[in-house]
Amino acid sequence: MKIRNNIAVSETGFVFDPNSGDSFTLNETGKQILNMLSEGKTGSEIKHFFIENFEVEVTTFENNFSEFLMMLQGLNLVEE
Amino acid sequence: MTTKKRYERPIITKINAGVTDKFGMRPKMPIISKIEGVAITDIIAKYGSPAFVISEKTIRKTYNEAKRAFSTRYPNVQFAWSYKTNYLDAVCQIFHSEGAWAEVVSGFEYDKAIANGIPGNKILFNGPDKSKDDLIKAVENGAFIHLDHFDELYELLSIADTSKKRPKVAIRVNMDTGVYPLWDRFGFNYENGEAWNALNRIMLSEKMDLVGLHTHIGTYMMTPDPYAVAASKLAELAVRVDKKYNHKIKYIDMGGGFASKNTLKGAYLPGKDTCPSFDQYAEAITNALINSELDPNKMPTLFLETGRALIDDAGYLVGTVLANKRLSNGRRSMIVDVGVNMLFTSFWYEHEIYPVKEVSANAEDTTIYGPLCMNIDVIRDVIKFPLLQKDDNYVIKRIGAYNMTQWMQFITLRPNIVLIDINGNTHIIREKETNESLTSHERVPAYLK
Ligand SMILES: Cc1ncc(COP(=O)(O)O)c(C=O)c1O
Numbered sequence: 359m360k361i362r363n364n365i366a367v368s369e370t371g372f373v374f375d376p377n378s379g380d381s382f383t384l385n386e387t388g389k390q391i392l393n394m395l396s397e398g399k400t401g402s403e404i405k406h407f408f409i410e411n412f413e414v415e416v417t418t419f420e421n422n423f424s425e426f427l428m429m430l431q432g433l434n435l436v437e438e
Numbered sequence: 439m440t441t442k443k444r445y446e447r448p449i450i451t452k453i454n455a456g457v458t459d460k461f462g463m464r465p466k467m468p469i470i471s472k473i474e475g476v477a478i479t480d481i482i483a484k485y486g487s488p489a490f491v492i493s494e495k496t497i498r499k500t501y502n503e504a505k506r507a508f509s510t511r512y513p514n515v516q517f518a519w520s521y522k523t524n525y526l527d528a529v530c531q532i533f534h535s536e537g538a539w540a541e542v543v544s545g546f547e548y549d550k551a552i553a554n555g556i557p558g559n560k561i562l563f564n565g566p567d568k569s570k571d572d573l574i575k576a577v578e579n580g581a582f583i584h585l586d587h588f589d590e591l592y593e594l595l596s597i598a599d600t601s602k603k604r605p606k607v608a609i610r611v612n613m614d615t616g617v618y619p620l621w622d623r624f625g626f627n628y629e630n631g632e633a634w635n636a637l638n639r640i641m642l643s644e645k646m647d648l649v650g651l652h653t654h655i656g657t658y659m660m661t662p663d664p665y666a667v668a669a670s671k672l673a674e675l676a677v678r679v680d681k682k683y684n685h686k687i688k689y690i691d692m693g694g695g696f697a698s699k700n701t702l703k704g705a706y707l708p709g710k711d712t713c714p715s716f717d718q719y720a721e722a723i724t725n726a727l728i729n730s731e732l733d734p735n736k737m738p739t740l741f742l743e744t745g746r747a748l749i750d751d752a753g754y755l756v757g758t759v760l761a762n763k764r765l766s767n768g769r770r771s772m773i774v775d776v777g778v779n780m781l782f783t784s785f786w787y788e789h790e791i792y793p794v795k796e797v798s799a800n801a802e803d804t805t806i807y808g809p810l811c812m813n814i815d816v817i818r819d820v821i822k823f824p825l826l827q828k829d830d831n832y833v834i835k836r837i838g839a840y841n842m843t844q845w846m847q848f849i850t851l852r853p854n855i856v857l858i859d860i861n862g863n864t865h866i867i868r869e870k871e872t873n874e875s876l877t878s879h880e881r882v883p884a885y886l887k
Pocket residue numbers: 520523541564654656657658693694695696743744745746747839
């Protein structure tokens with residue numbers, strides 16, 4: 359899964375979609391994921407990174423992560 | 439070993455132009471981690487989740503605020519604790535220890551007040567449902583009987599025929615105070631002359647002592663003005679009785695109905711910014727009485743049966759998040775362990791709910807559901823809420839009124855109720871129910887066993 363290439367993500371977690379004109383905000387973890395996706399990291403790399411670095415259980419993260427990806431898809435910010 | 443970062447589930451939120459919570463300016467939701475100095479997580483660890491928590495300090499403080507508001511404006515004021523609002527014995531005893539009498543509306547509540555050590559002559563007996571036995575008992579004990587309808591008046595007259603004691607009575611009066619809907623189903627109407635008629639019958643019977651006039655004009659009254667109208671009308675009735683019979687009414691009872699600081703559903707502004715203070719209600723009521731034609735040397739005692747405004751703030755519900763999920767429309771929903779079975783007032787109020795642990799400034803529009811497998815079980819339709827995870831704790835504020843009496847035993851059992859005393863010690867004042875508490879009242883016919 360990849361971020362569509364004209365989507366802009368700022369340092370502060372601000373996302374702008376020039377296609378729709380919509381903007382979005384991300385929390386810290388959301389920003390982290392979006393940045394890793396735009397660096398081309400895979401799902402399992404992202405998962406490992408979170409398990410290593412954050413206080414979170416594997417299943418909780420997996421659930422939250424797949425839901426977050428669904429949201430990104432719903433908002434048309436990612437492509438296969 | 440490196441310490442790991444605090445985790446919060448990832449979210450992305452669309453920014454809508456024109457909303458006040460623009461990025462970077464979003465106010466962080468405050469947290470409540472302690473009640474009267476006691477950590478909520480400790481309460482849950484000790485007494486289970488969910489649990490009701492009542493602050494004795496807040497009860498006493500609120501009571502004294504209300505009392506001061508009235509007694510600095512009027513010579514003789516007496517509060518009577520409205521049992522139906524919260525009739526846990528420990529709660530009633532706190533009010534009684536502050537000097538409140540008891541206001542009851544059924545034989546059950548009457549007996550509870552007596553068991554709490556309140557003598558009959560400090561009980562106001564209201565309501566449309568007083569059985570013959572209740573009335574006999576009330577006459578014997580010298581309680582103040584507030585007549586609701588003519589059938590009750592006649593029944594009491596016949597009791598008076600055989601009783602050694604004279605019943606002490608007031609009538610409940612309903613009236614137009616400019617607030618709609620009119621509460622005209624209780625008591626005798628003022629405008630159509632019914633109340634005056636009832637007073638004449640009582641006086642002419644010569645079998646009872648007419649001591650008071652009572653009204654309860656509604657609940658959660660958002661302005662004090664209707665109280666001024668009501669107090670004037672009761673004063674006018676008292677003056678008429680005095681003129682015609684040379685008989686002084688001893689008390690005027692203004693009932694309850696002061697708004698608590700909760701926010702009504704659909705209200706635009708929060709209740710704590712809009713609801714009148716005790717001082718404003720007191721000003722309206724006492725001015726109306728003082729400016730009436732009542733004899734200034736024999737002003738009747740002013741009774742108040744304030745319920746919700748005295749206890750709402752003292753009550754909390756603490757609990758635990760059971761799950762988060764996303765609804766088909768994309769909205770976040772959170773399932774918590776408190777349902778409408780124990781938070782009946784969520785049908786009326788947008789209850790304030792807070793996390794108990796530090797959270798980030800991120801929040802999402804969230805629907806908060808109770809744990810019941812029923813569509814009606816909604817605690818908040820939509821609230822901008824921080825990203826709590828399963829097993830995190832939360833606290834719901836201002837739930838002291840009506841929930842611990844109007845609750846339903848439905849699907850789950852009622853939890854512990856914990857009192858925090860003025861020294862910060864905790865006490866169970868109602869033990870959590872067990873299956874046995876319920877099944878002990880059931881009977882299975884032998885052939886079904
Ligand atoms: C007769 C009477 N008095 C007092 C109250 C207490 O009212 P509140 O809780 O609105 O103050 C009620 C409540 O309905 C009532 O019916």
